[in-house]
Amino acid sequence: MTDTPLLEVTDLVKHYAVRGGVLRRRIGTVHAVDGVSFSVGKGETLGLVGESGCGKSTVARAVLRLVEPSSGAIKLNGTDITGLSKAEMRPHRRSMQIVFQDPFASLNPRMTAGDIVGEPLSVHGLATGREKQARVAELFAQVGLRPDQMKNYPHQFSGGQRQRICIARALSLGPSLIVCDEPVSALDVSIQAQVINLLIDLQRKHGFSYLFIAHDLAVVAHISHRVAVMYLGRIVEIADKAELFANPRHPYTQALLASVPIADPKAKKLAPMIDGDVPSPINPPPGCAFHTRCRYAMDRCKVERPVLAEAGAKHEVACWLNDGTGRPG
Numbered sequence: 427m428t429d430t431p432l433l434e435v436t437d438l439v440k441h442y443a444v445r446g447g448v449l450r451r452r453i454g455t456v457h458a459v460d461g462v463s464f465s466v467g468k469g470e471t472l473g474l475v476g477e478s479g480c481g482k483s484t485v486a487r488a489v490l491r492l493v494e495p496s497s498g499a500i501k502l503n504g505t506d507i508t509g510l511s512k513a514e515m516r517p518h519r520r521s522m523q524i525v526f527q528d529p530f531a532s533l534n535p536r537m538t539a540g541d542i543v544g545e546p547l548s549v550h551g552l553a554t555g556r557e558k559q560a561r562v563a564e565l566f567a568q569v570g571l572r573p574d575q576m577k578n579y580p581h582q583f584s585g586g587q588r589q590r591i592c593i594a595r596a597l598s599l600g601p602s603l604i605v606c607d608e609p610v611s612a613l614d615v616s617i618q619a620q621v622i623n624l625l626i627d628l629q630r631k632h633g634f635s636y637l638f639i640a641h642d643l644a645v646v647a648h649i650s651h652r653v654a655v656m657y658l659g660r661i662v663e664i665a666d667k668a669e670l671f672a673n674p675r676h677p678y679t680q681a682l683l684a685s686v687p688i689a690d691p692k693a694k695k696l697a698p699m700i701d702g703d704v705p706s707p708i709n710p711p712p713g714c715a716f717h718t719r720c721r722y723a724m725d726r727c728k729v730e731r732p733v734l735a736e737a738g739a740k741h742e743v744a745c746w747l748n749d750g751t752g753r754p755g
């Protein structure tokens with residue numbers, strides 16, 4: 427890892443208009459992502475965790491320029507890619523790849539696995555004919571598939587194997603960043619660890635970075651070097667993995683950790699599970715978005731939005747209880 431981040435996201439905002447009525451007038455705004463900043467170092471994995479609907483996928487799509495941010499900046503290797511045209515984005519597209527949650531939905535059922543993995547090589551004019559076949563066979567081997575499976579169609583593979591095809595396709599262009607959006611959530615628990623271990627091995631071999639998105643903290647913990655916790659469009663806490671697990675400062679992170687099954691029965695439970703549902707992102711609560719579910723909420727939390735502030739070495743938390751004296755409670 428070096429000091430220059432591979433990916434730098436600054437104040438990313440993505441709002442969607444909610445329209446209604448016959449005239450499709452704007453009747454509200456979904457605050458899907460509401461001022462998110464983070465960086466991912468070279469060879470590093472940043473885990474992005476949070477409940478469904480908190481904006482994780484929107485961050486992923488905005489980073490890849492699959493959706494246009496409302497505001498904010500995204501830098502890849504020091505280049506601001508936020509305002510680049512389609513043509514200007516082309517060389518950067520090779521550097522950034524994505525692995526989606528549902529491998530079946532992201533694979534063309536009418537193409538063979540070999541053609542799927544080789545397609546990016548053709549699109550970018552990098553290899554044809556025998557050279558392409560050899561490269562695809564090599565990619566198959568790297569993800570633990572047999573070269574003779576290149577002729578098979580997606581439905582002839584298991585769920586875990588289909589995700590391996592998606593990973594091989596993502597690897598084909600030699601990316602520096604792979605965004606993994608819930609890559610194992612659709613897989614059996616027994617298969618999840620195999621795919622995660624494959625991703626870890628590939629990173630060791632190739633040195634690329636992952637932005638790894640999941641709602642399951644246990645999954646994120648296994649692969650990440652650092653973890654960012656999202657709640658209702660904002661990052662509420664970010665720290666090195668070991669630090670976050672040993673010393674969670676935000677009440678929401680504490681609640682998430684308390685819900686992860688722990689192997690040691692004597693280990694202290696940090697906090698009871700939080701009650702209630704995530705509020706609507708159409709009218710997010712003022713102040714700290716978590717105050718409606720937080721048992722430590724003070725008057726200030728209801729009106730003033732906390733920003734990420736230092737809470738220890740390489741540890742930041744957005745919570746008014748963070749006065750440097752320890753975790754709330």
Ligand SMILES: Nc1ncnc2c1ncn2[C@@H]1O[C@H](COP(=O)(O)OP(=O)(O)OP(=O)(O)O)[C@@H](O)[C@H]1O
Pocket residue numbers: 442443456457458476477478479480481482483484485641707
């Ligand atoms: N195209 C869109 N138009 C309007 N609202 C959207 C759109 N895409 C996402 N949203 C809303 O933005 C919010 C964040 O969605 P997003 O998919 O980023 O969350 P998530 O944390 O990835 O959740 P999940 O894991 O369920 O996908 C949600 O309330 C969602 O309904």
